[in-house]
Amino acid sequence: MLMDDIPRFAITGHPNKGKSSIVATLAEDAKVGISDLPGTTTQARVYPMRIDGQILYELIDTPGFQRAREMLEWLKARETSVVNRYQAILEFQKQYSEDPHFHDECQILKPIMGGAGILYVVDGGRPYGPEYECEMQILQWTGQPRMALINLIGGEDYVDDWRRALDQYFSIVRVFDAQRADFSKRIDLLRAFQSLEESWSTSIGVAVDVLLENRVQRQNRSVREIANFLVDVMCMQESVALKDDKVDVATEQKLLQRLQGKIRRREQQTYNTIQQICGYAELERHIEQVEILNEDLFSARSFKLFGLSNSQLALTGAASGAAAGGGLDVLTGGTSLFMGAGLGALFGGIGAVFSARRIAEVQVFGNAMGGYEYRVGPVAKPNFPWVVLGRVVLFYKLISERNHARRDALLIDVGSANNFSESIGLQQRQAFNRIFKMLREHRVIDAKSMEKLTQLLVVLCK
Amino acid sequence: MSECKTKYRPPVLEDTVDILLWLDSDREVADAERQGRDHRIWRAMPTRLANEPAQIVQYWWQYIGRESSGESANSCSSDTEDIEKSQGQHVGYLRTLINVSLIVFGLLSGMGICLAVFQYDGSHPINVVTVIAIFVILQVLLVSLSLCMLIPRRSGFSGLLANINPGAVLSNLFVHFMAGRSSTDVSFSIVGSIAGGHTQAQQKFLRWQLFSWSQLMGLAFNIGALAVGILLIIFTDLAFGWTSTLVFETKEFQALIRLVSMPWSAIWPEALPTDALIEQSRFFRLETDGVAENMARDLRAWWPFLVACILVYGLMPRLLLLLASQFLLRRATLSLLMEHPQIEALLERMRGAELALGAKGQEPQPAVMAEADYIKPDKPTGRVPVIIWAEAAPLDKWLNYLRDEYGIKAGVTFEAGGVRTLSEDRACVASLAASNSTAIIVVVKSWEPPVNDVLDFIKSLRQALNSSTDVLLMPVGPDLSKVEARALQIWRHALNRLACVDVYVTDSL
Ligand SMILES: Nc1nc2c(ncn2[C@@H]2O[C@H](COP(=O)(O)OP(=O)(O)O)[C@@H](O)[C@H]2O)c(=O)[nH]1
Ligand SMILES: [Mg+2]
Numbered sequence: 019m020l021m022d023d024i025p026r027f028a029i030t031g032h033p034n035k036g037k038s039s040i041v042a043t044l045a046e047d048a049k050v051g052i053s054d055l056p057g058t059t060t061q062a063r064v065y066p067m068r069i070d071g072q073i074l075y076e077l078i079d080t081p082g083f084q085r086a087r088e089m090l091e092w093l094k095a096r097e098t099s100v101v102n103r104y105q106a107i108l109e110f111q112k113q114y115s116e117d118p119h120f121h122d123e124c125q126i127l128k129p130i131m132g133g134a135g136i137l138y139v140v141d142g143g144r145p146y147g148p149e150y151e152c153e154m155q156i157l158q159w160t161g162q163p164r165m166a167l168i169n170l171i172g173g174e175d176y177v178d179d180w181r182r183a184l185d186q187y188f189s190i191v192r193v194f195d196a197q198r199a200d201f202s203k204r205i206d207l208l209r210a211f212q213s214l215e216e217s218w219s220t221s222i223g224v225a226v227d228v229l230l231e232n233r234v235q236r237q238n239r240s241v242r243e244i245a246n247f248l249v250d251v252m253c254m255q256e257s258v259a260l261k262d263d264k265v266d267v268a269t270e271q272k273l274l275q276r277l278q279g280k281i282r283r284r285e286q287q288t289y290n291t292i293q294q295i296c297g298y299a300e301l302e303r304h305i306e307q308v309e310i311l312n313e314d315l316f317s318a319r320s321f322k323l324f325g326l327s328n329s330q331l332a333l334t335g336a337a338s339g340a341a342a343g344g345g346l347d348v349l350t351g352g353t354s355l356f357m358g359a360g361l362g363a364l365f366g367g368i369g370a371v372f373s374a375r376r377i378a379e380v381q382v383f384g385n386a387m388g389g390y391e392y393r394v395g396p397v398a399k400p401n402f403p404w405v406v407l408g409r410v411v412l413f414y415k416l417i418s419e420r421n422h423a424r425r426d427a428l429l430i431d432v433g434s435a436n437n438f439s440e441s442i443g444l445q446q447r448q449a450f451n452r453i454f455k456m457l458r459e460h461r462v463i464d465a466k467s468m469e470k471l472t473q474l475l476v477v478l479c480k
Numbered sequence: 481m482s483e484c485k486t487k488y489r490p491p492v493l494e495d496t497v498d499i500l501l502w503l504d505s506d507r508e509v510a511d512a513e514r515q516g517r518d519h520r521i522w523r524a525m526p527t528r529l530a531n532e533p534a535q536i537v538q539y540w541w542q543y544i545g546r547e548s549s550g551e552s553a554n555s556c557s558s559d560t561e562d563i564e565k566s567q568g569q570h571v572g573y574l575r576t577l578i579n580v581s582l583i584v585f586g587l588l589s590g591m592g593i594c595l596a597v598f599q600y601d602g603s604h605p606i607n608v609v610t611v612i613a614i615f616v617i618l619q620v621l622l623v624s625l626s627l628c629m630l631i632p633r634r635s636g637f638s639g640l641l642a643n644i645n646p647g648a649v650l651s652n653l654f655v656h657f658m659a660g661r662s663s664t665d666v667s668f669s670i671v672g673s674i675a676g677g678h679t680q681a682q683q684k685f686l687r688w689q690l691f692s693w694s695q696l697m698g699l700a701f702n703i704g705a706l707a708v709g710i711l712l713i714i715f716t717d718l719a720f721g722w723t724s725t726l727v728f729e730t731k732e733f734q735a736l737i738r739l740v741s742m743p744w745s746a747i748w749p750e751a752l753p754t755d756a757l758i759e760q761s762r763f764f765r766l767e768t769d770g771v772a773e774n775m776a777r778d779l780r781a782w783w784p785f786l787v788a789c790i791l792v793y794g795l796m797p798r799l800l801l802l803l804a805s806q807f808l809l810r811r812a813t814l815s816l817l818m819e820h821p822q823i824e825a826l827l828e829r830m831r832g833a834e835l836a837l838g839a840k841g842q843e844p845q846p847a848v849m850a851e852a853d854y855i856k857p858d859k860p861t862g863r864v865p866v867i868i869w870a871e872a873a874p875l876d877k878w879l880n881y882l883r884d885e886y887g888i889k890a891g892v893t894f895e896a897g898g899v900r901t902l903s904e905d906r907a908c909v910a911s912l913a914a915s916n917s918t919a920i921i922v923v924v925k926s927w928e929p930p931v932n933d934v935l936d937f938i939k940s941l942r943q944a945l946n947s948s949t950d951v952l953l954m955p956v957g958p959d960l961s962k963v964e965a966r967a968l969q970i971w972r973h974a975l976n977r978l979a980c981v982d983v984y985v986t987d988s989l
Pocket of ligand 2: 037038039051052058059080081
């Protein structure tokens, strides 16, 4: 046994029974090699659970048994009594550690003889066979704490048979569906590890607490991302400078495309971040894009000087405009000086619009000081935030419950969020709608509403 | 570990821009890595800072700065002289530029307007009412209007204010003035995102920035006006009189002047025009009597009043408001940074323990299965020996199946693998060695992967047989059910790797 008392678990079994899948699930590591080709795992590989660099436990993925029968015969030939079985295994290790013939067996033995507990994995969807007995016996001979996990690759038709067989060799036998186990199942399994060996209990207990806390943190972080994303995307605009106040279709289309692109990029960015938070560095996803049509948008044409619109100028130009923007003092001073009319402008109430247009023709460093602006966005369609929200919440749910053993792509099609708003309670829906309305109309959110939005999302993401 | 003891300094706009930009590009980094890095900084941080978010962020930012400039942790030169200006410095520079231009603008317009108002050619005295209108009434109006902009947008004035988004105003101004300065493209986006911001902190920042610009310009205006006014009074002859289209009685005007001078009448009595002076300096009186030589000097006596007007109604409020707005702007800059979602996320990352579950690095990717051509074996003739491996199927059932399905008669039969010993397997191989049948059928479980245990057996069997005998490996499903195509592929793949000739994997004959 090793001196440090870190709980270690060697995941062992026949090839292709989902050992690596279980490791991927527990270690939230989507990079574990998993394949239906036997012999994918060729080397024992350690997956430590670290909190602030301190290891709480280690999982060790191992290749499957290849020559269990032969190995057991070798061991039996050296066994003189139950007492020296362990010794026989040590001898086996010594003799074959370099021999490719028993490479996989040695890879399995190494962590176990180093003190690791044993998780023996079988498939409850396939019939029990006598050839498993050799493997179970070898594991039994090591004398290490043992637990059997019945994975459900091919269904659960044979679980009872397996139980009867496994019960004879393992102190704990549990069903654990490697690819479908959700977070709570994983926690249950870890708790079962606790009972495997007294001295590991504390460490595993801490690990469970850490995982639970981490889960909440991740959720909070994801919710924050979602909230910020919603606010951003609902306020998004695009604009273009025009020479006169006419907009052609091509320009309109270009702006629409730009806005669409902006919204999509922001959406992708959010998905990426959430995906990262949920522990997937890379993941193939197929997410259909939302389409925005021209009629979904607000659009506006306006004359601008210094980037200020006509009405902004009118208000700023005349004394009353001070109330509006605060740029007032700046501009009254400015316009009067520009026009060289001094006091006349101040008292005469010459329309700022008039003067602005004249100034607009002035070129500074080749740039006209003013011109027209055409703006599209934010998206006006009341359903828009619901579609965006529905998709991102769906994405979050799929990915946060997704199991790291899965190697298929994550799918979200356009229709999947269509009836989202109907799926949540009336009160919640109204609360959301109030916030959406505020964003649509004022393009700003205050701290209290942001808080409210976050709360609503937390409930939604549960 | 030596620690850099840099004093806390609230973040300025430059830092804010730089930090937010850095965090923005940091989004590309894997989350686990960010979490690890930020939490490590947290742990290196003196614990006394733990409840001071702004100081935490400063500590973090300095740490990042040291790390990225590749300095060892013990060299404490905090101000790294970057030859290249940071985006934040660009923005800061831009703001200074705006400040300076506003000051120049304000001074010039103050001076210009003062010159215009105090224009005296010796024929008509300067109208005190004009001076009051511009330097008292207009100023008070402007100040109170600029105070109006502090009214929260969504109350009262909202109708008027709604079409003006201060964010849009500022960002547009910025973009306009900066157009063509390509080096600042990035700071554009950040300024744009602050300016077009949707959060309260962003809007508050904008409000105070605009407000303080407004005050800066106003202050410069009044300073310019005051300076020119004093110079004119000192170096030129001025005469003041009063008239108004609103037709004041002298009495009323006297009361008005007293009202205007109230703030200073106690401490600077000379600046309160006497009733006699007011009486004398009425325009129509001057016109009928003419501006007598000796009277002109008396009419100059208005000047302390006028200077006091500019000082008290123009300069002072602007100065006070400027100071207040600077203070508030600084606070708004702090919350602009600290209330930014990215900073909230950063603090959360720093505080959250660094959890790592996976293994380091990438496991070698699973080999892709090469598609090999499959050659169908000849149908065996005569009596065919059968080996059932590891109870893959009940023997009698299998023999019936062979006969019924393919019309094949079994020869000798064996059970091997599974619970049997290796020497039993060897005996089976030995007894088949002399066989001259066309083929030998080995039945295996299709659902179990081809492990070396069975492959060893096939290999030794193959070697023992003479070359005219084919080995037919037949995977079967549970209870002789149909074999999945994938399982068949996997078995074929394994046998291909074994590289034995005349071994066929097939589920039918
Ligand atoms: N449907 C299903 N398939 C699984 C499950 N666990 C593993 N598999 C599949 O079984 C195959 C072998 O899995 P792997 O983890 O590589 O097994 P190992 O050889 O024991 O490490 C892969 O194709 C997996 O996708 C499961 O719980 N459900
Ligand atoms: Mg594996």
